Amino acid sequence: MGRAPCCNVLGLRKGAWTPEEDQKLLSYIQQHGEGGWRFLPQKAGLMRCGKSCRLRWANYLRPDIKRGEFSPEEEQTIIKLHAVLGNRWSTIAKNLPRRTDNEIKNHWNTRLKKRLIEMGKYLDHDHPNESRPCSTITTTQLVNNPIDQPKAQRSTNDSTTTTTSAHLLNEIAASTKLKLSNCLASFLARHGGGGGDKRVAVSNSASVLNMVATTYRKPKSHACLIDAVKEVLSKSSQACSEEIDHGNENVIANSSNADNSSCSISISDLEISNNNSSDMGSPSPKSKNGQESRYVHSATSPRAVVLNGIASKLALVKRCRSTLLSSTDWRASSHVSSSEFVDDSHDAAGSAVLMPVSPSSDERFLFQDMGFDPLELFFEGIVSATDEFDTNTFSW
């Protein structure tokens, strides 16, 4: 039981607001501005608690609120953001100008959710083991509009457990609009991402990461791949100061033109093989109810494992953090739990610890290939001092 509700004071009105009350609140805020909700009712002559006043203002009286039917575009935005963010209505609302989180929540619960259930395309964030294909949205799902993916196809991943990098890369994919350079665009074209479609030039990080993951299985394209990985990660980092682009949904939708259904491996797939990897030092993550997770054992290449491990470690970097969830404490969010965040760094008791870890030799070579500064990696906690890593010279 938390604090007693502020509206329990005897004599305060509850329930629907009358036009007279609305007028009092409106005129008071127009005169004195928002804030100071605790004493506002008294000053405005309202027999309401401050919280009730704030809610009434925020959800109904504010002049910049758009009311009425949601457009198909708005609905698509909600569906796509909900697939990525879950029930974080306030975050979703920030991407729908002039709509309130309450209105979006109501619209989702009364219409969109039902519609998706009827279509068999509902991804249940509340009960992930019941109807959701996996514990997070894979990049493949992002690339192929999640609501367009057949249920039967999704059910093949039912026992998939995805952790740190999958979540983080999905967040990047969702929040970052990449405008590809000629280099990366040609990379995608060469490796099947574009298929001659000019729209590949405005792709998204989800498809890029899928392409990278796919191509990473082909050793001969190593050099090209490294350039691509560097570009994806640097673009994601650059985006940390940008607000989530309202064009996300268009970008994601456009990318569905790429033929990812057959050739791409999702970040989830990478994660699965990561869990099987001994050199990553990852203990088997447990689900939130403490039960041991089951894994799908896929034949993913060691290179993909390394890539995934690096993505996971890079996610620790501060600049990436701010990219992932620019406006919320993403480590405390329901979507990315703190234990998932430090999945590669659990202590013996399974509690979360933030410890720099030593990269495997494969990772170290790829870090070097990618041109990362060992000094920077050390100070950002991605590597720790070991026999191999000399903190005097900051080199391997």
Added chain:
DNA sequence: AACATGGTCAACCGCCTAAGC
């Protein structure tokens, strides 16, 4: 016409976090 049922949405509740002291 009366009642039952279901949908919608404004408002409330409990909890959390950050800021202020």
Added chain:
DNA sequence: TGCTTAGGCGGTTGACCATGT
């Protein structure tokens, strides 16, 4: 450093309305 509290968030409730029987 710990406590208090305003503000914010997401889940839930219940009044109201439309439709069906």
